[in-house]
Amino acid sequence: MEYNFTEIEKKWKQYWADNKVYKVANGSEKPKCYVLDMFPYPSGAGLHVGHPLGYIASDIYSRYKRLKGYNVLHPMGFDAFGLPAEQYAIETGQHPAKTTEDNIKRYKEQLDNIGFCYDWSREVRTSDPKYYKWTQWIFLQLFESWYDRSSQKARPISDLISIFDASGNGEHTSPGDEHLSFNAAEWQQMSSKEQRSVLMTYRIAYQGYADVWWCEALGTVLANDEVVNGVSERGGHPVERKRMRQWFLRITEYAERLLSGLEGLDWTDAMKEMQRNWIGKSSGAVVKFGLSKQPTSLSFGEGRGEASISVFTTRPDTIFGVDFMVLAPEHELVDSITTKEQAAKIEEYKRYVKSRSERERISEVKQVTGCFTGSYVVHPFTGKEIPVWISEYVLAGYGTGAIMAVPAGDERDNAFAKHFNIPITNIFGDRYTGESAYSEKAGTIENSEFLSGMKVAEAIETAIEVLEEKGIGVRKVNYRLRDAGFSRQRYWGEPFPITYVDEVAYGVGEDGLPVELPYVDSYKPGPEGQGPLANITDWVKIKLDNTTQDVDSTSPSPWGRAGEGLRETNTMPGYAGSSWYFLRYMDPGNDNEFASRAATDYWQQVDLYVGGTEHAVGHLLYARMWTKVLHDLGHIGFDEPFKKLLNQGMIQGKSYFFKTVKPLEGVAESNSSSFIISSNKKRVAYEQFATEKAFTENTSLRLRYGQEYVDTNGRLTYDSYQRYIGEHGALPFEILWDKEGGQQFVQLKEEVEKMSKSKYNVVNPDDIVAQYGADTFRMYEMFLGPIDVSKPWDTKGIEGVHRFLKKLWRLYSDESQGIVLVDDVATEDELRIVHKTIKKIGEDIERFSFNTSVSQLMICVNELSSLGCHKRAVLEPLVILLSPFAPHIAEEIWQGCLKQEGSVLDAAFPEYNEAYLTESSIKYPVAINGKRRVDMDFAADATKDVIETAVLADATVQKWMDGKPMRKFIFVSGKMINVVV
RNA sequence: GCGGGUGUGGUGAAAUUGGUAGACACGCUAGACUUAGGAUCUAGUGCCGCGAGGCUUGGGGGUUCGAGUCCCUCCACCCGCACCA
Incomplete structure (x- = not known):
């Protein structure tokens, strides 16, 4: 019998399903092991060959651990809320619930096709009300708690109320408003509404304000992704930054713990470094600069009297080198300090900044922009008048939103001073040449009164001491990390369990959960940038006597009163559901808790978490924070979710581009959907292409699905082009064919990009599985190279892996004779080969070196083949070694050829004998x-x-x-x- | 711009701790078997050189008996940058 993978794989998939071999219990004699993949967003393009890279690795590891005698939890689910489904709904009118359902169905088929060992009975979907009930519940935990800085943990907000009742807020400065100060009597005299607004400045989930991309023409808020080259991706309309009321998570309170918690984790140094940089701890001082009385002609505001500008600096030692101040254009003081003479210019500059993304503002350093406010501050030591400017390179969200500029010591300040002809004070002696800033921390500070002659570290300390002594500054640790924006003005996300009564936000009581997402027919944005939910007035308004909508326990209930409440119409962002899903897998059917304490105590942390580095700072940081909050509040027994993190590289797609010659009249519109224009990697909306034919000669155009048509030289031949026309329609422009050896072709430019639907370079694993089988596909993906390295997808070489499986098969079964196994005693050579392989496979899997495991299996099979070995004693352990990689053929050999009882899944991983190796x-x-x-x-x-x-x-x-x-x-x-x- | 990563034959790669660079594959060349080959098997295959030999891990420099591996520096590409997930 020859190796018939189609039949074998079908047969054993059915057997595994029928016998529920992948079902896992919450409890066992065996030690536990939790192996988790980052669950996918079920995109309309289906699973592509990049997704399974990590899934195969974790599947191999799970199967290996099971062979090693562990009770392995290896679940899968879907991150099902998100923007693409909604964008698709806007374009086609199909409801996101429907498309998401369809996509999940397809994903599951594709996943099952590859033969993963998931326990599907534990599947989670973030868009399922039974799931997001608990996302909402956890949100309420965040809303109903505050971070106690003295004990360094989250506590219920009711504790804080008791503290305020007893002694005001003297012991606990408000993280949201540091000027807030009241005693017990003052607190008690506040109205309930005032009290709740004070509490809002403490809550871990709180409301504040943030800038979003606003598109007037579309009447909607846009995600960064939907803004391309400064205009909306859809339609190419102008966009600007707009300030809106938003929900936030106070992740900044956890900055220190998120930082120190990294130390105990088995993550790569690169990953930890990225999180550290994202948190961005820096220490320095906040320094106050009083406003000068000159000039007096102010256009806005009066009596700046005692007003001052606070700046954060990590280099207080350079204070004598301050030549100007820069405020973020959004800084609250800008309007009140701008003079009449400068008002028009400032307004113009602010308009310009509104059109700029944060990324553009910080990255385009060569272009220096800014505007003088007309006002000055007074240097606290020298009394010198210092001009106050605004510029886009200072961001409102970092530090105090204002800096003291030291052009001798900071490159950007230096460029700014030179551009605007501001005189530069040298405080570094010979080390500042006038050419460029001296930003190193070597040498001594000069020309700086009491700091002169000191080394940098000493000068920093002295400066802070003097500033504190004189009451003009204070030591301060600052984090680059910002509170996480938690609102989206979108439909397809979790509704907030929040109701407003008299404009005060109240949490919906547990009885009212889940707050279900209402069904809608239209995804039109609501008025004034609100999400689509704002249009559903029936849903938004609720009667307060509805007793099922009980309010949280910590505040006087608004329910039972006459009148109406209004639901929050924002929805939660994509990362809400993914911040805790690893807990739900432990107890997925629980209707009374997000997961029982028994379940979370049994499974504990994720032992191995596999996913891409693109989640380094988003998802992984949020999940860590949520885990810490749940731990602080006593709901789970551990405060880090992922013990070991394995990063898989990205499988990229190859895209092909060609140069346009000239559009064909009339063809462009009918076939416009075949193209996206791309020039210098910048996308242009293709409506523009259809109507304006907005490309000229030599524009680089993407050949969609190019990888299916090009030859090995990156050429599109005339014959492939004929095939292309049949399948995708003609290209709407003239083609200039090159000729060589009687063959007509176009030379295409190859680019390696992320595999994605919008780039038309997706490769479906189903096609590979159909051609070679799942086992070959699995082993080939592993054989491609180290798991953590990114590489473009290429099927060159898959034949080699397929041949290996066929060769292995022939050790057990012959085409003419059937099973060829014999019971002879193994020779020394044979034993040495197989024991060497046992050792190497075990070690390689433990260190996640799957490509070298595959090599070793090949070496083993090559050697046994040339020895003509068909001995059970040698081949029985070999098939167990193979089973994590190629489970279908392994099961066929195990049960079919070796006639073993039960599944190879439950075999024991063989032990190697050192004696055979020496x-x-x-x-x-x-x-x-x-x-x-x-x-x-x-x-x-x-x-x-x-x-x-x-x-x-x-x-x-x-x-x-x-x-x-x-x-x-x-x-x-x-x-x-x-x-x- | 900032942060992180990667760079080794024609190609994917190996070298786990500073110790034979190129394992294992793909491709290619030649051959065997065969009605046939997109099956299977055998031999060869980093580059230069007739050879002895020399050269070779993105470029340049350094440490060492010895460097793909450690240090400095430069270059190229990929990923992330806070509302994609």
């Missing part, structure tokens, strides 16, 4: 002066002296030593020999 003699490379000249065999236990004598006596060695005396003899046992002359 070789009696070792072949040493002998080098003279580091250059290998000859190989010599020595007994494994030969001493250095014996070897040295033999080596020096060797004719080849003597030839290369050329009569020179030996200076040194280097012998590395088991490795090599080096003679230095």
Whole structure:
């Protein structure tokens, strides 16, 4: 019988499903192991060959752990809320619930096709009300708690109310408003509404304000992704930044713990480094600069009297080098300090900044922009008048939104000063040349009164001490991390369990959960940038006597009163559901809790989490924070979710581009959907292409699905083009064909990009599985290279893996004779091969080196084949080693050829015997002066002296030593020999 | 711009701790078997050189008996940058 993968894979998939072999219990005699993949967003393009890379790795690891005797939890689910489904709904009118359902169905089929060992009975979907009920519940935990800085943990907001009742907020400064100060009596005298607005500045989930992209023409808020080259991706309309009331998570309170918690995690240094940089801890000082009385002609606001500008600096030692101040254009003081003379210019500049993304503002450093406010501050030590400017390179969200500019010591400040002809004070002596800023922390500070002559570290300390003494500054640790925006003005997300009564936000009581997402027919944005939910007035308004909508326990209930409440119409962002899904898998059917404490105590942390580095700072940081909050509030027993993190590289797609010549009249519109224009990687909406034919000669255009048509030289031949026309329609422009050897072709430009639907470069694993089988596909993806390296998808080489499986099959079964296994005793050579393989496979899987495992299996099969070995004793352990990688063929061999009882899944991973591995003699490379000249065999236990004598006596060695005396003899046992002359 | 990663034959890659660079595959060349080959098997295959030999891990420099691996520096590409997930 030959290797019929189609039949074998179908048969065993059915067997595994029928026997529920992947079902896992919450409890076992065996030790537990939790192996998790980052669940996918079910996109309309279906699963592509990049997704399974990590899934195969975790599947192999799970199967290996099971063979090693663990109770392995290996679940899968879907991150089902998100923007693409809604964008698709806007374009086609199809409801996101429907498309999401369809996409999930397709994803599951594709996943099952590859033969993963998921326990589907534990599947979660973030868009399922039974799931998001608990997302909402956790949100309420965040809303109903505050971060106690003294005990460094989250506590219920009711504790804070008790504290305020007893002693005001003296002990606990408000993280949202540091000027807030009241005693117990003042607190008690506040109205309920005032009290709740004070509490809002403490809550971990709170409301504040943030800028969003606003598109007037579409009447909607846009995601960064929907803004391309400064205009809306859809339609190409202008966009600007707009301030809106938003929900936030106070992740900044957790900055220190998120930082220190990294130390105990088994993540790569790169990953930890990225999180550290994202959190961006820096220490320095906040310094107050009082506003000068001059000039007096202010256009806005009056009596700046005692007003001052606070800046954060990590270099207080450079305070004598301050030549100007820069405020973020959004800074609250800008309007009140701008003089009449400068008002028009400032307004114009602010309009310009509104059109700029944050990324553009910080990255385009060569372009210096800014505007003088007309006002000055007074230097606290020298009394010098310092001009106050605004500029886009200062961001409102970081530090105090204002900086003291030291052009001698900071590159951007330097460029700014030169551009606007601001005189530069040198505080670094000879080290500042006038050419560029001196930003190193070496040498001493000069020209700085009491700091002169001090080294940087000393000067920083002294400066802070003096600033604090004089009451003009204070030591401060600052984080680059910002609170996480948690509102989206969208439909397809979790509704907030929040109701407004008299404009005060109240949490919906547990009885009212879940707050279900209402069905809609239209995804039109609501008025004034609100989400689509704002249009459903029936849903938004609720009667307050509805007793099922009980309010949280911590505040006077608004329910039971006459009148109406209004629901929050924002929805939660994509990362809400994914911040805790790993907990739900532990107890997915629980209707009373997000997961029982028994379940979370049993499974504990995720032992191995596999996913891409693109989640380094988003998802992974949020999930860590939510875990810490749930831990602080006593709901779970651990405060880090993912013990070990394995990053898989990205499988990229190859895209092909060609140069346009000239559009064909009339064809462009009818076939416009075949193209996206791309020039210098910048996308242009293709409506524009259809109507304006907005490309000229030499625009680079994407050939959609190019990888299916190009040949190995990256050429589109005339014949493939004919096929292309049949399948996708003609290209709407003239084609200039090159000719070579009678063949007509166009030379295409190849680019490696992320695999995505919008780039038309997606490769479906189903196609590969149909052609070669799931086992070949799995092994090929692993054989491609190290798991953490990104590479473009290429099927070159898949034949080799397929051949390997066929060759392996022939060890067990012959085309003409059927099963060929014999019971003979294994030889020493055979045992050495198989035990070497057992050792290597175990070690390789433990260190996630799956590509070398596949190599070793190939080596093993090659050697056994050339020995003509068909012995059970050798081939039985081999099939167990193979089973994590190629489970279908392994099961067929296990049960079909070896006639074993039960599944290979529950076999025991073989143990290797060291005795079979040791070789009696070792072949040493002998080098003279580091250059290998000859190989010599020595007994494994030969001493250095014996070897040295033999080596020096060797004719080849003597030839290369050329009569020179030996200076040194280097012998590395088991490795090599080096003679230095 | 900032942060992170990667760079080794024609191609994917291996070298786990500073110790034989190129394992294992793809491709290619030649051959065997065969009605046939997109099956299978055998041999060869980093580059230069007739050869002895020399050169070779993105470029340049350094440490070392010895560097793909450590240090400095430069270059190229990929990923992320806070409302894509």
